[in-house]
Amino acid sequence: MKFDRRQALAVLAAAAALPMTARFAHAEQILEQVRFFVPANPGGGWDQTARTMEQVMRTAGLVGSAQVTNVGGAGGTVGLPQFINQWGGQGDGLMVSGLVMIGAIIANKSPVNLSMVTPIARLIGETEVIVVPKESPFQTLQDLVAALKADTAAVTWAGGSAGGTDHITAGLVAKAVGADVTKLAYVAYSGGGEAQAAILGNQVSCGISGWGEFSEQVAAGAIRALGISAEERIAGIDVPTFKEQGVDVTFTNWRGVFAPPDITDEDKAKLAALVDAMVKSPEWQAEVKKREWLDVYQPADAFAATIDEEMTRITGILQTLGLA
Structure with a gap:
């Protein structure tokens, strides 16, 4: 099929009118797929966060596909061992968790903890x-x-x-x-x-x-x-x-994301870049505002230090309240 000059110009003009995400989604894509692991049942804060991330990443063209898996129970301490043992080394996995899990780990005397996974970023507060x-x-x-x-x-x-x-x-x-x-x-x-x-x-x-x-x-x-x-x-x-x-x-309260244990440095860097790009996207900023979340973003190294501090702080609070 041949195009004359007028038709060719019309096609170019139509392409120029497309939103930036539609025109350049492929160029902006960081991962082919990402799989979210939510150690809680559907409907709660971690699940909301994961599904919002899934939507934003796909809309912004940062990933090709995304899916969410829920494994609920005991403040995440039922799902956490599964994430550690079954998702280890998988560079497309992200677990959504938060301060709740630290308290649950302490209160339940869990044999696994967040030192066994890979901190990627703290995202929001509430x-x-x-x-x-x-x-x-x-x-x-x-x-x-x-x-x-x-x-x-x-x-x-x-x-x-x-x-x-x-x-x-x-x-x-x-x-x-x-x-x-x-x-x-x-x-x-x-x-x-x-x-x-x-x-x-x-x-x-x-x-x-x-x-x-x-x-x-x-x-x-x-x-x-x-x-x-x-x-x-x-x-x-x-x-x-x-x-x-x-x-x-x-x-x-705060929520963040963790990668599985034993992933490569390259996979960790890609996941960190993916989350960083998501956090800076207008789609994410709009969701944070709409949901009245607090933006408390921290990249991986700062987030890892925060987790260590929170373990000490929450242990003290739970002991004071007789919950640990």
Whole structure:
């Protein structure tokens, strides 16, 4: 088929009008495929993060294909051994995890830990929020505090794994208001969807998790937010902090990605470059803003140092709360 000059110019003009990602997706591709391992059930924060990364990497043309595998249980300590033993040496794997896993490793006395995998990057941070069913008699955080002080065991909490950030924050709140931390009635769920169902079904007094896991239900009026663990109020989130309501507790969760053990230096460099390109992409920045995440990006070496520091810090907190 021959093109005359006018047709050729039209084709060139149409190509020039395409978005940059469409025109140069192949040139920007860093890996043919990436496989995400999420050591939690679907619906929670780690799963949300992995699926957002998958979408952004494909949309930005950074990978050819991506898939997500979920293995839930015990704050990631069920999935972590599988990632170490079955994914070792595979240069296209990324495990999404975070501060929750450090607490779960300590609380569960896990024989495996994050020193056995390859840190790639810390990505996002998120403050904790306490929510209640819409029919709850607790209208404010002070109402919940009064009930906690009167009978700590009568107030049931839905959250993530035992020893994780949700459990830690609930314990810090109870300790700060003078409640009996040893009687904290905390119900651990292996996925954010399960915890949310318990709250929506009025099976617990309150729930606690990262803001992103509850924000849609709060906006819909299905549950109510009583307080958030930020140092100061967060723009765009109309929820008072714990501190401004007289509860002197602040806490920030984080999530990051790890490669399997025993990968080559070349594979580690490619994965680090992939994540770095994703973090700098407008698609990722838009998702961070939309989901009201905090950008706490750290590349591999700085992230590895953070993990060592967090192991020490979280061990101390869990010991203080009698959870380790």
